Amino acid sequence: xxxLPSHVLRAAAVIVALSMPLLSACVxxxxxxxxxxxxxxxRQLVMAHSAEFAPVEYxxxxxxxxxxxxxxxxxxxxxxWPWEENPFETDLRALQEEGSRVLALAKDKHKAERRGAASxxxxxxxxxxxxxxxxxxxxxxVALGEKRVETELLVKxxxxxxxxxxxxxxxxxxxxxxxxxxxxAAQLNSELGRYADRAQVDHWRTMVRRTVxxxxxxxxxxxxxxxxxxxxxxxxxxxxxxxxxxxxxFNGVQEKRYEDDGATPEGSYRVVRMRDRGHTDFYRxxxxxxxxTDDQRRFQSARKTGAIPxxxxxxxxxxxxxxxxxxxxxxxGCVMLGNRQMDMLxxxxxxxxxxxxxxxxxxxxxxxxxxxxxxxxxxxxDEDDADPSDEQxxxxxxxxxxx
Amino acid sequence: xxxxxxxLLASALCVAVGCxxxxxxxxxxxxxxxxxxxxxxAQAYAAEDFAKLEGMLNNAKKEMDDQNAKFGLFxxxxxxxxxxxxxxxxxxxxxxxxxxxxxxxxxxALKAHAAAKNAxxxxxxxxxxxxxxxxxxxxxxxxxxAKALTASLTDVQMAxxxxxxxxxxxxxxxxxxxxxxxxxxxxxxxxxxxxxxxAKAEPTTAKSxxxxxxxx
Numbered sequence: 001x002x003x004l005p006s007h008v009l010r011a012a013a014v015i016v017a018l019s020m021p022l023l024s025a026c027v028x029x030x031x032x033x034x035x036x037x038x039x040x041x042x043r044q045l046v047m048a049h050s051a052e053f054a055p056v057e058y059x060x061x062x063x064x065x066x067x068x069x070x071x072x073x074x075x076x077x078x079x080x081w082p083w084e085e086n087p088f089e090t091d092l093r094a095l096q097e098e099g100s101r102v103l104a105l106a107k108d109k110h111k112a113e114r115r116g117a118a119s120x121x122x123x124x125x126x127x128x129x130x131x132x133x134x135x136x137x138x139x140x141x142v143a144l145g146e147k148r149v150e151t152e153l154l155v156k157x158x159x160x161x162x163x164x165x166x167x168x169x170x171x172x173x174x175x176x177x178x179x180x181x182x183x184x185a186a187q188l189n190s191e192l193g194r195y196a197d198r199a200q201v202d203h204w205r206t207m208v209r210r211t212v213x214x215x216x217x218x219x220x221x222x223x224x225x226x227x228x229x230x231x232x233x234x235x236x237x238x239x240x241x242x243x244x245x246x247x248x249x250f251n252g253v254q255e256k257r258y259e260d261d262g263a264t265p266e267g268s269y270r271v272v273r274m275r276d277r278g279h280t281d282f283y284r285x286x287x288x289x290x291x292x293t294d295d296q297r298r299f300q301s302a303r304k305t306g307a308i309p310x311x312x313x314x315x316x317x318x319x320x321x322x323x324x325x326x327x328x329x330x331x332x333g334c335v336m337l338g339n340r341q342m343d344m345l346x347x348x349x350x351x352x353x354x355x356x357x358x359x360x361x362x363x364x365x366x367x368x369x370x371x372x373x374x375x376x377x378x379x380x381x382d383e384d385d386a387d388p389s390d391e392q393x394x395x396x397x398x399x400x401x402x403x
Numbered sequence: 404x405x406x407x408x409x410x411l412l413a414s415a416l417c418v419a420v421g422c423x424x425x426x427x428x429x430x431x432x433x434x435x436x437x438x439x440x441x442x443x444x445a446q447a448y449a450a451e452d453f454a455k456l457e458g459m460l461n462n463a464k465k466e467m468d469d470q471n472a473k474f475g476l477f478x479x480x481x482x483x484x485x486x487x488x489x490x491x492x493x494x495x496x497x498x499x500x501x502x503x504x505x506x507x508x509x510x511x512a513l514k515a516h517a518a519a520k521n522a523x524x525x526x527x528x529x530x531x532x533x534x535x536x537x538x539x540x541x542x543x544x545x546x547x548x549a550k551a552l553t554a555s556l557t558d559v560q561m562a563x564x565x566x567x568x569x570x571x572x573x574x575x576x577x578x579x580x581x582x583x584x585x586x587x588x589x590x591x592x593x594x595x596x597x598x599x600x601x602a603k604a605e606p607t608t609a610k611s612x613x614x615x616x617x618x619x
Binding site: 045046047048049050051052055058059062063066067069070141142144145146147148149150152153154156157160161164166169173249250259260262315316317318331332333334 | 450451452454455457458459461462466482485486488489543544547548550551552554555569570572573574576577578580581619
């Protein structure tokens with residue numbers, strides 16, 4: 001075995017000694033602060049719902065981040081030339097920039113989504129307000145029972161979810177509220193559709209004409225109550241001489257079907273008793289002959305078909321009366337006038353005076369118009385749908401003709 | 404010679420294909436992990452993290468599909484495996500976080516439910532004070548509303564039972580708000596009714612009271 005010359009060995013030792021620091025200087029590690037900052041960026045992206053609002057971009061980021069993390073795990077240290085850039089640092093910086101772009105995009109889209117949801121909820125709330133006003137306008141709040149509050153609760157939930165950023169839940173609640181309103185509109189249309197039915201309105205008009213004709217032929221007084229306009233008209237000798245606003249039952253515009261339903265009956269009636277002060281709780285009153293034979297026939301038929309509860313009774317004691325309390329806006333089914341108007345009527349009406357109560361006398365009546373508006377739903381004009389208060393209406397007296 | 408070449412090629416192909424087997428087992432495990440997180444309620448209580456996890460799984464699936472679409476010799480499932488491993492690693496953290504957030508949401512929902520129950524109880528007590536008879540007309544609608552609120556409390560309980568605490572919270576808050584609004588409406592109606600009673604007190608006789616109580 002030949003020994004290497006000593007100068008060669010010395011040279012080799014010097015080379016190795018010189019290259020050791022050089023080699024160690026080239027070991028490149030991932031800068032921890034950068035790793036941490038990409039971690040933070042990922043967290044921010046998660047909190048900004050990037051997977052929902054920038055799915056494609058975020059998925060690209062995640063893919064790169066996962067791959068880079070794997071490289072960081074496997075290649076803990078990388079050896080490179082001192083003049084070369086640290087590949088981890090380059091990739092981490094690039095990824096962070098990419099993350100910033102995705103974050104900005106996700107935040108923008110999130111903001112836009114929030115704005116859209118807020119505007120949708122605001123429209124829904126306006127629609128509910130209009131819906132409620134319209135239902136009140138035709139006195140049908142009670143007819144809708146618990147459904148109105150259920151809808152209101154859904155709208156409140158939609159807002160609450162929206163405020164928490166739970167847009168999916170918010171949209172679902174809003175959709176349900178929309179559906180409830182549509183179903184309530186359908187219910188009211190089915191129950192009150194006769195107000196928009198030309199044949200029915202013609203029939204009511206005929207009833208009114210007959211009453212007026214009777215008044216003319218008998219040179220006597222007759223009363224006509226139109227539920228849609230909430231007005232009572234006094235006819236003398238076939239001429240309308242006065243018209244007064246009235247209040248109806250709490251389900252007044254509905255068709256009376258049985259006792260306690262709060263509806264004001266429609267039909268041709270007669271005054272059967274006059275109740276003066278001290279004989280009624282409501283100043284002065286005219287008792288009508290409800291139920292008449294038509295009412296009884298309808299009631300029996302409804303009971304037979306199961307349209308009304310089996311234990312329901314037909315009811316009675318329907319009056320035209322004055323006020324016990326000006327604050328009360330509705331009755332249990334009677335027709336209520338101001339006390340001054342009752343005094344006036346008391347001078348004109350007697351037992352036997354015909355009283356015709358009808359739904360409407362024109363097809364464009366308030367109930368039909370409101371039903372059409374409910375049907376349209378939508379969030380068109382933000383009109384107020386102001387409902388003239390009954391208080392004001394009660395003072396709105398019209399003297400048609402002074403005699 | 405030709406036979407030897409064919410055999411050599413076939414074995415090389417087998418080796419190549421054998422080396423790039425799709426990680427179906429790992430995919431199933433990752434899918435199961437994501438499903439477990441979902442069942443733990445991650446989608447509701449840690450929605451953002453869950454979306455991220457689902458995104459990673461989808462990425463892995465897409466990557467695997469891309470590789471599957473390639474010719475066998477060129478398939479490389481390394482990236483797919485990385486993504487699947489990340490899904491597996493993230494899931495336990497997510498499940499733990501979900502449990503924590505769920506417990507917090509439950510606590511808030513329980514408080515909201517209790518507050519709503521209390522508000523409805525007070526409203527019902529107020530509504531019960533409303534008299535019957537002619538005055539009933541003024542509070543008839545309010546009674547319907549109170550009934551609806553009571554029914555809605557059942558909905559809150561159902562959401563609690565289903566461990567849907569976020570919905571329970573939102574429902575309970577809505578019920579409470581509406582109860583408060585209704586209470587003030589009842590106060591207004593009772594004030595009207597009080598007026599009616601006063602107005603009626605003077606002229607009422609036994610006879611007229613009887614007539615007022617009759618059917619309608």
